[in-house]
Amino acid sequence: MDDPLIDAARRLLAEGTAGSNSAAISVSELSQALKRTVEDRFGHVRIRGEVSGWKKAASGHAYLTLKDEDACIDAVMWRNAAARLAFRPEDGIEVIATGKLTTYPGRSKYQLVIDTMELAGEGALMLLLEKVKAKLAAEGLFATDRKRPLPFLPRVIGVVTSPTGAVIRDILHRLEDRCPTRVIVWPVQVQGQGAAEQVAAAIAGFCALPEDGDIPRPDLLIVARGGGSIEDLWAFNEEPVVRAIAAATIPLISAVGHETDTTLADHAADRRAPTPTAAAEMAVPVKAELERTLATRGQSIERCARRYVARGAERLAAASRLMPSLPGLLDPQRERAAAAAARLDRALGRRVADARGDLARAGGALRPPLLRQRVALGRDRLARVGLEPRLLLRSAARAHERLDRLSRLLASLDPDRPLARGFARVMARGALISSAGQARDAGAMLLHFADGEVAVRSDKAPAPRRSAPAASDQGSLL
Template identity: 65%
Template structure:
């Protein structure tokens, strides 16, 4: 670039940064400027109080709270660290006007300024009532205040649980009133009734009573009283917290809410089963008057006695009136008595008649019993007995006849024995478990078994075996015997041998 062009460019606009002649202010970095602004803002506004409406409320997972405070014309970011957020006496919500105390600082990462909040309070009673009304509408919409959720109180509770401060006058008033009306076993669950952590303790106490087991070492209450003395709305705010209201609404034990004076109203009163104007009134609602109970029992006993006596007298009068309508015993029994006398007289005559009749029957029967007839009948029966008497010769004759028949039967059985022909030289031919009775069957069978009287021999039938001369096997044939008809009769193999 020529010197002429360089001079022209420098006159219209500098390309390189150069320190003007006589200027002793060096340029600052962004970080230096941000740090200077941060120091200036924190030194100038180290402690401020701001009033504004909450917008964009958000609690991070770390426990820090981020929000914006705004009015009609401006808005400022705010941050509340975890430690300060845990000390809040109420639950911040969008739209609530608050007064915060803290210090201003900058956030160089985004070139923004913000307030670090150390304390947050509601901006007057109007903001508190606005928050209360909003929470009330939310819980009512969930049905926590419905009448069908309420349960009746026990008439005479044996154990009463009280959730209140152990050092206040409330517990003494409740105990004194219970002692005067009807002495009852009381379990106290000590809690804080205002300030930081009060709502959590009250909710834990109500849930603790509800979690007690029936029949345990510590008896389970039949009734719970949540009580606190009077005070400003911010003093009673713990009983408006959502955790307390939900614990009271979900408790299965009947609860009486006795928070503040008669004109004070909290959300706990709407969730409880019964609201008492004062703690003393809660004790009066919880139990009846013992003296009145005794008087009532005495009166009921007297009334019961009078009613019993009156009923007895009434029934006695009715019995007397009914007895007048009944006939006399003499009138009722007159007919039966007369009938009894008549039957008594008839019984005597009937007995005498029956005796006379029996005598006549006996006389008739006795006439037929003559000694001659009896002796004749006796002789006839004796003759019959003699005829039926057994004679030995008849029995012996029958024995001889039976023995002869038995011998003949035994000889027949011996003649039919299949082993007797085998002793005379005959053989039993078998093939395959069957008896062979012909030569053709023997040739067809082939292998056979010959059974003799002293054992068996296996043989095979064949056509090539030479037969010995017939005269060598037997003697000359004898002439066949013929019967009277002239026919030849073959000898029976199984016939008994002739003598």
């Protein structure tokens, strides 16, 4: 007798089986039943596992896999939940995810929808910190050659911190004690969700201020926060803050936590301060010390100036002793000026006398009787000549002949004509010298040649005249 089960397996068409009440259901019905069962049973779960394949889509959703040594489960974080994350997950970090299980009937898969995600203990947090640190260090954000010197005396200091905490009061109080400086506070949240973005935006905002804007651009930035646990300070380990500090165009001091606290912001900053109060001390010098230094240096400069002036006075006195006196320099010049003035007076007197003589001679030739006589003679001659052209031409010819004779005579009598033949005219004080005696008495003379003049002086005594040879007593031979 055949087995009913074997017979049912051999049947080609499905038929109802006697004694069976299990009706056939569809795949969708089974999938929906599984979905309801899973979601009802695992509506709230906390899963501990290692992050693998973390990926954040452009839509804001995040996809990852949680795994341990023996199994793995796919997970998803919708955009709102991913935006609330207090840290940026990295592959290999152990986390505790809270959410619910759900199925995807189209693929016969199930996955974990994560509402919150936390690091699984401080060890995982430190591991994440080391991963981020190694990544940023490889990009050169912590390089020593990127560090810039702080300004010696900043005019404006920008502070990025919470406006309500004790940190800003400590900074302001310390600056007031050391060197009062203008401070601009950019209020931010220093821990919790969104703190990292606010701090990064504040740093970028300070750097974006124009040089000549209504709000003065700071010469120095201080990013400050009080002490706390590593979770409290975690915002200053976030990539946005570290990258904003590294990209800052203004020198920056990181003053996060107490002396033993260290964040990645400290590595990227130009200078790390152990406390916010220490950051204020680094930012400005002590005004009183500056005043004392300036006073000391001013006194040194004054002493040097006085010493320089004293040495200059000594050198001047020594040089003045070697220099001739003013009267000694001026007396010879005064004597020369007096002698020249005396000679000028005598020369002017002689010149005036000569001019008067010339005027007298010219005036004698122009006496009215002589002029009237010559006018009468001219009238008589004119009356005798008349206006006959023949007589006028004859008179003009005779006048021409007479003029030619006078011209030739004048040329022969020209006193400068013999000079061209080698003769010289001797003059002394405007008078002609015609004898040796006059020349000896004159002393200084001027020899006029055809091509110029030569000044000479007669200083020698007159040479004795050579006597005529005495008559010989010897008789003539003829």
